[in-house]
Amino acid sequence: MTARPSATDATASPPTPDGVPLFGNGLAFAQNPVDALERWATLGDVVRLDIPGQEMYLVTGPTLIEQVLVDDHESFTISPAQRETFSGIEDHAVTTTTGERWERLRKALRPAFTRDAMARYADRMVETTRTYVRAWDDGDQIDLYREMRQLTVTVLADALLDVDIRGREAVVMNAADALVDRANFRRPGQLLPDWVPTPTDRRFKRTVTELDAFVEDILTERRGTDRGEDLCSVLLDAHDAGDLSLAEVRENVVAMLLAGHDSPSVALTHIWRVLDEHPDHRATLAEEAQTVAESDRPASELLSELEHTRHVVAETLRLYPPTLGVTRQATEPVTLGGYDLPAGAQCLLPQWPVHRDDRFWDDPTAFDPTRWERATDRPEYAYFPFSGGPRNCIGRHFAKQELALVVATILASVELAVSVDGPLTFTPSLQLRPEPAIEATVTR
Numbered sequence: 038m039t040a041r042p043s044a045t046d047a048t049a050s051p052p053t054p055d056g057v058p059l060f061g062n063g064l065a066f067a068q069n070p071v072d073a074l075e076r077w078a079t080l081g082d083v084v085r086l087d088i089p090g091q092e093m094y095l096v097t098g099p100t101l102i103e104q105v106l107v108d109d110h111e112s113f114t115i116s117p118a119q120r121e122t123f124s125g126i127e128d129h130a131v132t133t134t135t136g137e138r139w140e141r142l143r144k145a146l147r148p149a150f151t152r153d154a155m156a157r158y159a160d161r162m163v164e165t166t167r168t169y170v171r172a173w174d175d176g177d178q179i180d181l182y183r184e185m186r187q188l189t190v191t192v193l194a195d196a197l198l199d200v201d202i203r204g205r206e207a208v209v210m211n212a213a214d215a216l217v218d219r220a221n222f223r224r225p226g227q228l229l230p231d232w233v234p235t236p237t238d239r240r241f242k243r244t245v246t247e248l249d250a251f252v253e254d255i256l257t258e259r260r261g262t263d264r265g266e267d268l269c270s271v272l273l274d275a276h277d278a279g280d281l282s283l284a285e286v287r288e289n290v291v292a293m294l295l296a297g298h299d300s301p302s303v304a305l306t307h308i309w310r311v312l313d314e315h316p317d318h319r320a321t322l323a324e325e326a327q328t329v330a331e332s333d334r335p336a337s338e339l340l341s342e343l344e345h346t347r348h349v350v351a352e353t354l355r356l357y358p359p360t361l362g363v364t365r366q367a368t369e370p371v372t373l374g375g376y377d378l379p380a381g382a383q384c385l386l387p388q389w390p391v392h393r394d395d396r397f398w399d400d401p402t403a404f405d406p407t408r409w410e411r412a413t414d415r416p417e418y419a420y421f422p423f424s425g426g427p428r429n430c431i432g433r434h435f436a437k438q439e440l441a442l443v444v445a446t447i448l449a450s451v452e453l454a455v456s457v458d459g460p461l462t463f464t465p466s467l468q469l470r471p472e473p474a475i476e477a478t479v480t481r
């Protein structure tokens with residue numbers, strides 16, 4: 038167990054990693070984000086980062102993470118980085134709003150994320166995955182991450198929105214790429230003032246216009262008689278009741294399409310990669326998958342039987358969290374881990390180093406799904422792939438159910454032999470997207 042320095046005097050400044058002139062710590066982060074986060078986290082539970090023009094802190098102690106997200110959540114708001122990244126596309130969505138408007142939007146979305154709603158989505162998740170996988174032939178070489186993205190966009194559209202998106206998935210994927218690129222630390226245009234147009238800005242505008250038009254079409258169709266219990270219907274009903282504007286309806290559908298497919302696809306890509314490295318676990322999962330495939334009970338009832346699959350999902354989200362972290366900005370002076378942080382301080386709560394911290398995890402870098410079978414006194418926020426507190430991921434139950442059902446459905450009919458082209462590195466952006474090409478060979 039490694040002890041970490043902590044503050045003894047609130048006027049002291051948290052430790053700061055060595056940086057380079059002009060770029061401070063930004064360069065190390067751009068080069069290898071997860072390596073930088075791991076090294077910096079060893080300096081203390083609160084670390085001040087030298088990022089030019091920003092008052093930025095890295096917070097990696099679970100109790101402090103809980104303080105920011107839960108106990109003192111009213112002293113924090115979303116970060117300027119989050120607001121800037123989504124501006125022009127989700128200004129009226131739950132992802133970027135605050136205060137009364139955010140509360141109203143969260144409340145309007147809730148009926149689409151209840152336990153009953155999840156049970157309704159389960160069979161669609163399985164059916165969509167089955168149909169998708171049928172197109173893979175024995176011996177096919179697939180671009181694994183791309184296929185997983187296409188699959189998760191389709192599952193999300195089918196299950197959550199009741200929209201057949203086949204053939205139009207690229208509209209969503211292109212906009213997501215533009216967003217991730219906008220926040221990419223390695224992008225040369227990052228250092229230019231906002232008013233200088235860059236190719237990234239132009240691509241962003243183009244893809245956003247296409248996605249907006251696509252969602253507008255869906256809503257126009259649905260505005261007529263064809264209402265059900267899906268998310269589009271829930272939001273349009275809220276509009277009819279005078280609770281949401283049309284811009285709010287449209288931008289929340291956009292937000293779901295983007296937030297709801299990217300992280301699950303990253304997670305699925307890692308799941309296939311780690312299962313390929315651990316054939317013993319893959320065999321156990323394949324057995325569970327067969328039992329489920331042979332049953333004629335509703336998919337929502339089968340989840341409890343996918344115990345090892347759920348543990349593999351949890352363990353993969355621990356070792357390879359799809360998001361860089363949760364970001365917040367202090368709205369007033371706060372004391373965190375014994376340090377006084379000024380109003381306006383930005384906090385980055387990164388999952389990667391916390392999920393691998395040897396103070397809370399035995400053999401932290403080992404892939405061991407069985408650790409989820411054992412009771413533990415680990416602090417709650419040593420694991421937070423979906424964040425926590427009132428602003429946590431609204432799609433967390435959808436995502437966990439989707440990951441388990443998709444894995445079981447695929448394993449019931451095919452095996453994937455995975456190859457990664459080079460060391461596993463990640464895009465330095467809001468999503469920790471794998472950078473090397475990841476291919477899989479299909480065996481039916």
Ligand code: HEM
Nearest residue numbers: 131132296297300301304422423424428429430431432436
């Ligand atoms: C493995 C899959 C997923 C992971 C790891 C993940 C993770 C996260 C994280 C870390 C946040 C930030 C919360 C915060 O700022 O405190 C978030 C927010 C959000 N997620 Fe997810 N997510 C996943 C899947 C989904 C899915 C499937 C949906 C929709 C169906 C979704 C919709 C959202 C939305 C709308 C927000 C913003 C919530 C708000 O600000 O109130 N996510 N997610």
